[in-house]
Structures are given as C-alpha cells and as structure tokens.
Amino acid sequence: MSEKAAITLTINGKDYAIAVEPRRTLADAIREDCGQTGTHIGCEHGVCGACTVIVDDAPVRSCLMFAVQAAGKKIRTVEGLASGDTLHPMQQAFMDNHGLQCGFCTPGFLMLAVGVLEREPDISDEDLIDVLSSNLCRCTGYQNIIKSVRAAAAEMRK
Amino acid sequence: MSAHTKGSGGNGMKWVGRSIRRVEDPALVQGRGRFTGDLPAAHWVRFVRSANAAGTIRSISAPDGAMVITAADLKGVKKITPMLHKFEYRPVGQPILADGEVRFVGEAVAAVVAATEEEAEDIADLVEIDIEDAAPLVDSRAAIADGARQIHAEAPGNVILKGEAKTPGFDDVWASAAKIVRIDARSNRQNATPMEARAAHAAYDSVTGRVTLHCTTQMPHLMRTAIADCIGMPESELRVIAPDVGGGFGQKMSLCTEYVLVTWLARHLKSSVGWTEDRRENLIASFHSRDQYITLEGAFDKDAKLLALRADVLSNVGAYSCFPTTSGVEPLMAMAEMPGPYDVQQYQCLARGVLTNTCTMAAYRGVSRPVITFTLERLMDKAAKAFAIDPIDIRRNNLITTFPYKSATGLDYDEASYRQTMEMAVEAIDVPAFRTRQQAARAKGEYLGIGFATFSERTGYGSPAFAARGMAITPGWETVHVTVDPSGFVEARIGSSPHGQGLRTTLAQIIAEEIGVTPDMIKVVHGDTDTAPYGWGTFASRSLVISGGATLIASRKIRAKLLKIAGHMLEAAETDIVLEDGKAKVAGTDREVTIAAMAREAYTQTHRFKGEIEPGLSESGTYDPPGTFSNACHVAIVRLDPETGHVKLERYLVAEDAGRIINPMIADGQVHGGVVQGIGNALLEEIIYDESGAILTANLADYMPPTAHEVPPIELHHMETPSTQSVTKAKGLGEGGTIGPPAAIVNAINDALTPFNVEIDTIPATPQRIRALLRNAERAP
Numbered sequence: 001m002s003e004k005a006a007i008t009l010t011i012n013g014k015d016y017a018i019a020v021e022p023r024r025t026l027a028d029a030i031r032e033d034c035g036q037t038g039t040h041i042g043c044e045h046g047v048c049g050a051c052t053v054i055v056d057d058a059p060v061r062s063c064l065m066f067a068v069q070a071a072g073k074k075i076r077t078v079e080g081l082a083s084g085d086t087l088h089p090m091q092q093a094f095m096d097n098h099g100l101q102c103g104f105c106t107p108g109f110l111m112l113a114v115g116v117l118e119r120e121p122d123i124s125d126e127d128l129i130d131v132l133s134s135n136l137c138r139c140t141g142y143q144n145i146i147k148s149v150r151a152a153a154a155e156m157r158k
Numbered sequence: 159m160s161a162h163t164k165g166s167g168g169n170g171m172k173w174v175g176r177s178i179r180r181v182e183d184p185a186l187v188q189g190r191g192r193f194t195g196d197l198p199a200a201h202w203v204r205f206v207r208s209a210n211a212a213g214t215i216r217s218i219s220a221p222d223g224a225m226v227i228t229a230a231d232l233k234g235v236k237k238i239t240p241m242l243h244k245f246e247y248r249p250v251g252q253p254i255l256a257d258g259e260v261r262f263v264g265e266a267v268a269a270v271v272a273a274t275e276e277e278a279e280d281i282a283d284l285v286e287i288d289i290e291d292a293a294p295l296v297d298s299r300a301a302i303a304d305g306a307r308q309i310h311a312e313a314p315g316n317v318i319l320k321g322e323a324k325t326p327g328f329d330d331v332w333a334s335a336a337k338i339v340r341i342d343a344r345s346n347r348q349n350a351t352p353m354e355a356r357a358a359h360a361a362y363d364s365v366t367g368r369v370t371l372h373c374t375t376q377m378p379h380l381m382r383t384a385i386a387d388c389i390g391m392p393e394s395e396l397r398v399i400a401p402d403v404g405g406g407f408g409q410k411m412s413l414c415t416e417y418v419l420v421t422w423l424a425r426h427l428k429s430s431v432g433w434t435e436d437r438r439e440n441l442i443a444s445f446h447s448r449d450q451y452i453t454l455e456g457a458f459d460k461d462a463k464l465l466a467l468r469a470d471v472l473s474n475v476g477a478y479s480c481f482p483t484t485s486g487v488e489p490l491m492a493m494a495e496m497p498g499p500y501d502v503q504q505y506q507c508l509a510r511g512v513l514t515n516t517c518t519m520a521a522y523r524g525v526s527r528p529v530i531t532f533t534l535e536r537l538m539d540k541a542a543k544a545f546a547i548d549p550i551d552i553r554r555n556n557l558i559t560t561f562p563y564k565s566a567t568g569l570d571y572d573e574a575s576y577r578q579t580m581e582m583a584v585e586a587i588d589v590p591a592f593r594t595r596q597q598a599a600r601a602k603g604e605y606l607g608i609g610f611a612t613f614s615e616r617t618g619y620g621s622p623a624f625a626a627r628g629m630a631i632t633p634g635w636e637t638v639h640v641t642v643d644p645s646g647f648v649e650a651r652i653g654s655s656p657h658g659q660g661l662r663t664t665l666a667q668i669i670a671e672e673i674g675v676t677p678d679m680i681k682v683v684h685g686d687t688d689t690a691p692y693g694w695g696t697f698a699s700r701s702l703v704i705s706g707g708a709t710l711i712a713s714r715k716i717r718a719k720l721l722k723i724a725g726h727m728l729e730a731a732e733t734d735i736v737l738e739d740g741k742a743k744v745a746g747t748d749r750e751v752t753i754a755a756m757a758r759e760a761y762t763q764t765h766r767f768k769g770e771i772e773p774g775l776s777e778s779g780t781y782d783p784p785g786t787f788s789n790a791c792h793v794a795i796v797r798l799d800p801e802t803g804h805v806k807l808e809r810y811l812v813a814e815d816a817g818r819i820i821n822p823m824i825a826d827g828q829v830h831g832g833v834v835q836g837i838g839n840a841l842l843e844e845i846i847y848d849e850s851g852a853i854l855t856a857n858l859a860d861y862m863p864p865t866a867h868e869v870p871p872i873e874l875h876h877m878e879t880p881s882t883q884s885v886t887k888a889k890g891l892g893e894g895g896t897i898g899p900p901a902a903i904v905n906a907i908n909d910a911l912t913p914f915n916v917e918i919d920t921i922p923a924t925p926q927r928i929r930a931l932l933r934n935a936e937r938a939p
Contacts, residue, residue, distance in 0.1 A: 021276070037196035038189015040404070042353050043437040047858035050353055078189035091187040095179055098827045102658030103186030104354040104404030110187065133865035136858065138353050138405050139658050141834030141895075142866040144827060 007071035011036055012080025020067045026060075027051040029067035030077060038078040038107050042136070049135030052108040052115075053077050059115030078107035081114065089155035090114050090148070099148030101139030108135050113149045121157050125150070172738070173670040173677060177823035180663045181677070191402040194357035194372045199432030203420060204278035206268040206285045207443060208260040211294035211515040211851020212309070215258055218268055221284045225271040227423070229257035235422060236388045238413055240481040244628025245321045247486065248313040250513070252478035254388065254415045254422070260289060261309060261477035262515050263851050264443030269419055271427075275434070294851035298451065298474035298512040309477065309513045318475060319486050321493045321509040325566050331466045331504040335457035339541040343533040344920040345900075347449040347474070347845040348838075350522040351863050354404020355440035358417045359432045360424035369424050370397045374404065376411040377695025378655055380633070382687050384413045384481060385421050396421065400685040400695075403657030407835070408521035409445050410657070411697045412480040441861055442853045446845055447522035449474035450488065452533045454496070457504075462545040464556045466504035467534075467566075469496050473519070473526075475511040480520035482631040485511045488519060490627050491526035494567050498534050499576040499614040499789060500556045505566035515851045521697065523832065524896040528839055529921075531613045535901035536919055539609075539908065549905070550584055553612055571614065572883045574789045575815045580612050582875050583791040583813040592795065600913060605800060606808070607912075609905025611792045611898040617816075617890025618703025618883075619785030633694035635782035636701075638708040640669060640716055642775040644761045646740070646754025648673070648680040650712070653693010654705035655685050659892060660824040661701050665709045667820050668886060672713035673720060674737030675753055691778075699788070699890025702820065704781050707885040711779030719771050723756045726766055786883040788891055790814035792833075792898030798910040800932055803925030805841060805907055811873040812898070817881040817889035825891060826874055832895020833872050838864045839896070840903040841922050 004019040009026075011034055018033040025044075030036050030053065039062060042050030046064040053062045054076040081088040090110050093099065100106040109132070116123065116131050123131070128149060137145060185191055206226075220226035237251030256267045267287050272278035295301040295309065301316040309316055332338075358373040375381050378398040386393040403410065416433055423431045435444065450473045457466040471492045475485035493509040542552040557580065563571040589608070596606045616623070621634025639651045650665060662684070666677040684690050693705070721732040724742030728735065728749050735742050743750040759766070760775040795809040812829055819825045842862045846854045855861040880887035900921045907928070908917050916931040 024276075031196070032198075036189070037193075038191075040193070040354070041195070042355075043858050045437065045857050045859070048353065048437075078187075082188055087184075087187065094187050095183040098180070098823045100183060100186055101660070101827060101831060102353070102405040103182070103191050103402065104193065104352075106186055107189050129866050133867040136353065136863055136865060138351055138407070138835070138863060139831045140827060141830035141832070141872065142864075142869050143830040143872055146866060 005068055007068055009034060009067065009070060009075060010073070011075045011077055022066065022068055024067045025063050026065040026067045026070045027062035030062060036077050036079055040104055040107055042105065047136070049112060050105050050108040052111045052135065054111050054115045057115070057118065059112045078110055081110060088114065090152040093148040093152035093155065097144050097148040097151055099140065099144045105135060105137045109137065109145055113152065117153050117156055121153065171671055173667040174820050176667070177821055178663065178667065178677060180660045180824065181666065182660060182662055193354060193402050193404060194359055194374045195434045197359045197372060197432065199359055199430040201271050201273065201427060201429055201431045202275040202278045203423065203431060203433040204270045204275065204282040205266040205416065206270060206282045206287065208256060208263060208265045208267050208287065208289065210260055210289045210291055211263045212292040213260055213289040215256060215260060215267065216288040216290055219286045221281060224281045226285055227255065227269040227271065229253055229255045232422070234390060235418070236390065238388060238415065238481050240479050240484040241630035242319060242484045242486050242628045243630065245319045245486060245490065247319040247484065250310040250312050250318065250479055252415060254418050262517050263853060264439065264517055265477065266415060271423065294515040296514055296516055296847045296849065296851050298472050298514055301512050301514045309515065313513055316513045317510050318479060318513050319489065319511045321490055322507065323493060323567060324506045325504050328466060328504045328506050332457050335465055336460040337458045337544055338455055339458065339537060339544050340453065340455045341533060341537045341540060341919055343452045343454065343536060345448050345450045345529040345532065346922060347446050348522060348843050349441055349444065349446055349845055349861060350407040350409035352405030352407055352409060355435040355437055356414060356416065356444055357434045358420040359430070360421045361430040362424045362428045364428060368395045368397060369421055370399060371417065371421050372399045372401055373417050374410055375400045376406040376655055376657060376697050378685055378687050379653060379692050380482060380694065381413060381417065385418050388418045389422055398687045400655050406657050407523040408525065408697060411695060412445055412520040437858060438856045441856050443517060445480060445520035446476060446517045447519055448529055449519060450529050452492065452529065454533045454537050456537050456541055458541055462541060462547055462552050462555055464500055464502045467497055467502055469507040471507065471509035473511050474514050474516065476514060476516045476518040478518045480518055482633065483521060484629065485519060486627060487521050488526045492530050494569065495527060495616060496530050496534065497566050498531060499558055499612050501558045503566050516847060523835060524893045527613065527615060527897045528836060528900050531611060531897050532900040532904060532921060535611045535905060539905050549610060550589070553580060553610065557612060569616065570784065571787050572881055573879050574614060574787050575877050575879050576612060576614065576789050579789060579813040579815050579877055580791040582877065583793050583811055586813065586873070586875055587793045587811050605798045605910040607796050607798060607906040607908065607910025609794045609902045609909055611901035611905065613897055614787045614789045615699065615894050615897055616785050617699035617788050618783055620704065620782035623785055635780055636693045636704040636708045637691040637778060637780045638705060638712050639691055639776065639778050640709065640712040642716060642753065642757045644758050646752065646757045648675060650680065650682045650709060651690050652682060652684045652705050653691050654701040655695040656701060657696065659696065659701060659828065660821065661705065664702055664820045664824060665706060668706055668709050669713045672710060673717050675740045679740065699892040702888055703786065703884050703890050704783060706888060707781035707783060708779040710885050711781055712777045715777035715779065716775065719760065719775060720753070720756055722767065722771055723759055724751060727751045727756065727759060781885065784883050786817065786881040786889045788816045788889040788894050790894050790898055792902040794899070794902040794906040796903065796906040796910055798907060800914065803928035803932065805923065807837065807868070807870045807903065810870050813875040813877065814891065814894060815877040815879050816891035816894065817884065818878055818887040819876065820888060828892055829874055829895040830872055832893060833899055834864050834869050836896045836899025837869060837903065839921060840900040841924070842868065844922050
C-alpha cells in the first residue's frame with residue numbers, strides 16, 4: 001500500500017475532503033469515499049460504461065480515471081441530475097419510454113447521453129447511436145434507450 | 159422505425175392491457191437503487207482462484223498474519239450436491255473451496271479476508287497455490303473418449319447423466335421415409351453477462367445471532383434453504399435479501415459457493431463481510447451455458463412432411479452440477495422440447511451431460527431452446543433445399559395447427575398460433591419484394607439473405623414439470639399474500655423475485671383490475687425472506703404466469719370479501735355492486751362507499767360480519783399451473799460481406815403470441831432485450847477456452863455482448879391467444895426473444911451464402927468462421 005493523498009472531490013456542487021491512495025479509481029472514490037452509490041461499476045476495464053460520470057462537462061468512465069486526477073474538477077453524477085423534485089428531461093424520458101429494466105446500467109447511460117447532448121444538442125441519429133454504443137445494456141436491447149434519448153434531446157432543445 | 163401492432167389491449171379491461179409507466183423506475187433513474195455492492199462492510203473477501211484447469215493441490219502458502227481461508231478451515235460445511243433421481247444421474251459434490259483437487263480455471267481455492275477490498279486483493283496476489291497439473295479435458299467429445307481421465311470418481315466416463323427416449327413404432331416409420339436430412343450443429347459456450355456481476359454481503363446480528371445475507375440472486379428463499387443446509391445452521395437464523403438486482407438471465411438462479419462462504423464468514427467472525435465479483439471472475443467463474451453438440455436427423459415423406467426426428471445431444475456441463483436444477487437443465491430440456499412447433503409423432507433421442515474441466519454450466523435465458531431451435535430450424539431449411547421447396551412452405555406443411563396437441567415427448571401444447579404468427583411475419587417482411595432485391599444485389603456482387611425461425615416455448619410451468627425430470631427439488635408453485643390495510647392501501651407480498659422485469663407494476667395492474675383500485679395504491683413487496691412468503695423466485699418465464707396467477711387468486715378472495723362488506727354497508731345485493739375507482743358502487747344509483755371505509759370496517763367492525771367473513775382484509779393465493787406454450791416467428795434479413803465475413807443485420811422482425819398481455823410496453827421491452835441477447839448468441843458471444851483450459855475471453859472487449867451498433871430497429875407484431883392453462887390467460891415471454899435469433903439469423907446467413915455453396919451450422923457465426931468456409935470453398939478444386 002502506498003501513502004494516501006488528501007484531495008477534495010466536488011460532486012454535484014458539494015465538496016468531499018477525502019484521503020485516497022493514488023491508485024484509487026474515481027469510481028471507487030465516488031462510491032466508497034463519498035457515499036454516492038448511484039454510479040455503478042460494471043467491468044472496471046472501461047468497456048461497459050456503467051460508471052460514466054461527467055467531469056468538467058465531458059462524459060468520463062470513472063473506472064479509468066484516478067480520483068486524484070479529478071481533484072479540483074467539477075464532477076456530476078446521476079444523483080445530481082434532478083433539480084429538487086423535478087427530474088431531468090433525460091430521466092423523465094427513460095421512464096416514459098421504458099428505457100430501463102434492471103436499472104444497473106442506467107446511471108451510466110443517463111450521464112453519457114446528458115453529457116453528449118449538452119455539447120451537441122443537434123446530434124444526428126447516426127452519431128447518437130455511435131455514442132450510445134459506448135455503453136452496454138443487457139436488458140433493453142437498446143431500442144428504448146435510443147427512443148428515450150431522442151425524446152429527451154427534443155425536450156432539451158426546447 | 160419499429161412497428162408495433164397492438165394486441166387486444168385487455169379487451170375493455172381498465173388496467174390490464176395498458177402500457178402504464180413502471181413503479182420501479184423513479185428510484186432507479188435517480189441513482190437511488192439499492193444494490194448489494196452498495197453496502198459497507200467491516201471485512202472484504204477476495205477469492206484466490208485456480209489458474210490450472212485440472213490438478214492436485216500440493217500446497218497453499220499465505221503471507222504471515224493474513225487471514226486466508228482454505229478448505230481445511232471449512233470442516234463440517236457440506237458440499238453443494240444437487241440431485242436428480244432419473245436419467246442415470248451421478249451426484250457429484252462441489253466443495254465450497256477446492257479441496258485437494260482443482261477442476262477448472264477460476265475455481266475458488268482460498269478466500270482472503272481483509273479490512274478493505276484493496277487490501278484483500280493485495281494479499282491475494284501474494285498467496286501461492288502449488289498445483290500438480292493434470293491433463294485437462296475441455297471439450298465434451300474429448301471427455302467421453304475411451305480412456306479419458308475421470309474428473310469425478312462418481313461419474314465413470316465423465317457422463318453425469320444420460321436421457322434416452324424412443325417412441326414405439328419409430329423404427330418402422332424411420333425405414334419408410336423418402337428422405338433423411340441431417341444437421342451437425344454446434345453451439346459454443348456463452349456467459350449470461352448481467353451488467354451487475356455477482357455480489358454478497360452477510361452481516362451477523364449479535365443480539366439475535368442471525369445473519370442477514372444480501373446477495374444478487376433470482377431466488378432468495380432457495381438460497382436461504384441451500385446455504386443453511388450447507389453450513390448446517392437453522393434456516394430461521396438466516397435472512398436472505400435480494401435487493402435491487404442488476405439482471406440475472408438465469409446466471410443468478412444457481413447457488414454459488416461464494417455466497418455460502420461469505421455467510422459462513424459472517425458467523426465465524428461475528429461481523430459483516432462483503433464480496434463483489436469483478437468482471438473477469440464473472441466471465442471465468444460464474445456460470446456458463448449453451449455448450450452443446452447436437453446431431454439431428456429428420457425423416458420426411460415424399461411430400462416433405464416430417465415423420466420422425468432422431469437427436470443426439472451432447473452437453474458440456476463443466477466441472478460441477480448446478481443447484482437446484484442440476485446439470486440436466488440443458489440436455490434434458492433439449493430432449494423434452496426438441497420437436498418444437500412441428501407435428502411429428504415419432505422421436506428418438508439420446509441426451510448426455512458431460513463433465514469437463516471448464517466452468518460449471520447452468521441456466522441462461524432460453525435454456526437449450528436457442529440451441530434446439532437453431533438446430534431444428536436449420537434442419538427445416540436444409541430439408542426445404544433437399545426437396546427444392548420454399549422454406550416457408552415446408553413450415554406450412556409441418557406446423558401444428560390443431561390444439562390441444564400431445565407432443566411425441568408427452569408434453570401438452572395448449573392453444574397457440576404457430577401458423578398464424580408465421581403468416582403474419584411473412585406478410586410483414588414482404589418476401590417477394592425481398593427476393594427481388596436479393597437478386598438485384600447479387601448481380602452487383604452483394605449478398606443478402608433472409609431467414610425464418612418458428613418456435614414454441616413452454617412457460618409458466620409448475621412443480622409437475624420439474625418432478626418429471628426427477629429433480630430432488632421441484633420449484634413450481636408460487637404464493638402471494640394480498641392485504642388491504644385499514645387505510646385502504648394494498649400490499650402484495652410475493653415469493654417471486656423480479657430483477658428488471660417490472661413485476662411490481664404488472665402485478666399491481668392485475669390487483670387493480672380485480673379489486674377496483676388504482677395501481678398507485680398498491681405496493682408489491684418481494685425479495686426479503688423475512689417478509690415475502692416462501693417462493694421460488696424469478697426464472698423460466700414463470701413469474702407473470704405463476705405469481706400473477708397467485709395474485710389473481712388472492713385478489714379474487716379480497717374482491718369477494720369487499721363485495722360482502724359493501725353489501726352490508728350499502729344494504730344492497732352483492733350482485734348489484736361494482737368495484738371501481740377505489741369504491742364499491744351500487745349499479746344505477748349514487749350509493750357508494752370507499753375501499754378505505756370498507757377496509758376500516760373489515761378490521762374494526764368485525765362483529766357485523768360474524769360468521770360470514772374472517773376479520774381483517776388479507777388473503778393468500780397459491781398457484782401451481784401445468785405450463786402453457788408461447789410461440790413466435792422471427793425473421794432476419796442480413797447483408798454478408800464475403801471479403802471479410804462480416805454480417806450486418808438489416809432487419810429483424812418478431813411476430814409473437816404470449817397470450818394475454820398485461821402491460822404491452824413491458825412485454826415489448828422483454829422481447830427487445832431477449833432478441834438482442836439472441837443476436838449476441840448468433841453472431842458475437844463466445845467463451846473460448848484454449849487447450850490448457852484457460853479462458854481467452856475474460857473481459858468485455860474479448861467477450862462481446864452486442865452494443866447499440868449491432869442492433870437494427872426490432873419490429874414487433876403481436877397476437878394474443880389467451881391461455882387456457884393460466885388463470886390470467888397470460889403466457890410467459892421473458893425468454894422467447896432470446897430463442898429465435900440464432901436460428902433466424904444463421905438461416906439468413908446461409909441464404910446469403912447460397913451462391914457460394916457453403917453452409918454454416920455453428921453459433922456464433924463469426925466473421926472468422928464464415929471466412930474459413932469461404933476460403934476452403936475457394937481452394938476446393
């Protein structure tokens with residue numbers, strides 16, 4: 001074991017002063033040191049995307065980033081999507097279009113889609129499928145995830 | 159865009175047949191789901207797994223001061239030894255940690271316990287296991303060869319079970335055939351790959367002496383029974399909770415050694431202990447499936463009518479037998495359901511389960527039916543070719559159209575729509591237009607193909623079906639307790655254990671329909687052995703049929719009670735009362751009473767109903783149905799690149815019939831998800847072992863579930879043939895989507911390959927395999 005580094009992670013606008021080993025992934029730090037368990041870990045090798053969070057406005061696989069690399073950056077997770085009781089249009093669209101079943105991959109898909117649509121609100125259907133193919137879902141067959149994200153994109157453009 | 163033909167929409171019912179939003183979703187989209195891996199623990203476990211496929215353990219050495227548990231520490235803990243009382247089954251036991259011998263790469267040999275997961279992993283890296291290698295047997299054909307090393311003393315020749323069937327008169331009919339058509343099919347090995355890998359968390363309560371085990375399982379009650387049995391503890395001292403479970407697909411219905419160990423440790427340490435499987439462990443050491451060779455021959459008369467089928471099923475069941483189904487789950491399912499939707503009364507089958515030095519095989523969505531449907535539907539296409547008739551016509555000639563029908567294996571098929579769903583699919587896909595397009599494409603050196611798969615699927619079957627297999631444990635029935643509390647709100651406690659299927663929503667729809675309340679007044683509770691009635695969990699396309707049936711039965715009793723109470727309160731005849739909008743109303747008048755008032759009456763004014771109804775408003779329903787057959791026709795259109803062997807799915811269409819649909823949105827979602835797993839099965843997903851028994855596909859870049867890229871829009875068409883074997887008239891549909899794609903897609907690939915005069919009968923039909931066939935054909939003189 002190596003020595004722990006004291007860092008501050010800013011998650012959904014709140015500061016968490018934590019001490020982590022340099023090898024600690026952002027995913028583990030978010031879940032275990034900061035207690036935000038909405039971010040899930042599916043493979044720990046950067047393929048499935050379940051752990052996707054938004055770091056400084058870009059979707060990031062938090063299992064491929066060290067916690068120390070995220071210090072001082074603005075991190076957004078699924079817990080920060082809704083404002084109070086009002087769901088983010090992406091969350092609402094996933095509910096309206098049956099874009100989730102077991103819900104394990106859902107936080108990753110929500111953060112991926114929100115991150116991309118914030119940067120590229122007019123993304124083409126083809127590019128959207130390209131982007132969504134970065135994450136894995138084993139329940140929905142993607143049909144209703146694609147439908148949900150398209151519906152949310154239309155809502156977010158309003 | 160995906161097409162959607164609505165079914166009956168519930169035939170005028172208020173809640174059944176409606177696509178209401180799921181009650182499961184608000185928590186899950188906000189990151190408020192509660193999964194096993196979210197729980198903190200005082201101790202964490204890391205398993206040290208065998209890197210050798212076969213051999214004898216010489217020594218295990220651990221760093222000083224580390225807590226490392228081995229088989230030697232587990233004296234008194236029983237092996238997992240599932241049992242079948244038929245089919246020459248040889249019971250073999252699996253020790254919780256390898257005891258003296260290792261039998262597959264990934265088998266847990268030692269368990270490191272430390273304060274954090276990181277520390278446990280660091281120590282595990284320092285644990286040395288010295289194994290004297292034995293020559294591994296990886297392939298089932300090698301394992302049954304003469305002189306092959308015996309993997310378990312109890313199973314000579316490595317055959318763990320052997321099922322044989324032959325109808326009287328088979329030989330004569332076989333001899334009378336005009337043509338015999340044969341396929342040698344190969345289904346390679348898959349992993350169900352739920353996005354949440356396995357996890358367990360056991361906490362000891364020093365006040366009660368009980369252990370609470372949270373684990374990611376599809377059957378919490380049976381886990382409690384089985385783990386208590388292994389450890390030798392009273393079942394009442396163990397509480398099992400399946401919290402939110404991130405997909406299962408069958409992989410999470412078998413008992414795993416890891417859960418036994420974590421529970422044992424919590425008792426041993428009198429503390430809390432957690433284990434979260436990583437993806438590599440899931441791919442190498444959780445349960446596998448679908449590894450089969452099937453040779454199937456069909457005897458046809460001169461008019462291409464199928465007279466008889468003869469099958470040889472060789473199923474590689476891995477190193478141990480899974481609990482509770484046993485390793486008979488695949489070969490015996492193949493034997494029982496091989497004839498599928500076709501009218502054929504003569505049948506011979508030999509089905510063997512073979513032990514090898516590979517990860518243990520267990521149930522995975524569809525269990526054998528993706529493989530047997532692939533085999534049978536390839537056979538039908540080969541027969542069509544042999545008779546020079548259209549693949550659709552040979553199916554028209556042979557599909558069962560009269561019901562009820564008794565299969566050659568003795569199964570009772572209830573009313574279904576095999577022929578109708580196929581015609582629906584044929585029309586929707588527009589075969590003539592496709593053939594024109596295919597011809598035009600070929601002229602340009604482009605290769606398109608179309609493939610069909612018609613199949614039936616036994617769903618929602620109760621205990622007699624499991625008893626027929628000779629299982630020592632016969633899961634089947636389900637119990638549901640429905641309670642209307644004194645405030646008029648409803649709680650249903652169920653023994654099923656849904657994990658993504660939306661059963662909390664669909665069961666609420668069934669209750670709402672029956673007792674006239676809105677679904678938002680109903681809470682469905684599951685997954686906790688302290689609060690849910692004993693039940694078998696969620697698997698085998700059963701929960702909506704069986705738990706739904708039990709829910710309806712309990713709700714009818716509640717309804718009868720409400721009518722009695724309303725009759726008293728409204729001074730009206732029960733037959734004049736309707737239950738709707740949360741009220742009992744006297745038809746044709748303005749007299750009404752709320753369900754809350756009636757419920758309060760049922761608890762607090764019981765003297766008014768003395769001798770007529772029991773106090774309270776709580777009823778139980780139990781259901782154990784015989785089983786009901788869903789059916790579907792799947793159609794795939796593919797574009798094949800002969801240069802690379804790459805197959806692009808251009809269209810995928812499903813015409814399915816699962817009886818009455820409770821929630822069309824959820825039903826469609828089940829089909830979508832199933833189809834995409836089937837696409838993986840057909841084209842992409844394969845667990846590959848090398849000759850030494852090491853797995854070459856131990857991450858999600860090498861083992862490839864489909865992404866959004868590989869999946870075309872899935873077009874769904876529905877028919878509803880209400881089941882006569884299910885009180886809700888619903889049939890199961892959780893697995894159906896997975897069953898059709900290997901057959902439809904590989905038939906389409908072979909259609910595209912027609913000009914090259916080669917055929918592929920192996921799944922997954924990867925570019926490498928297709929290229930190898932084309933290369934060999936190019937080289938042939």
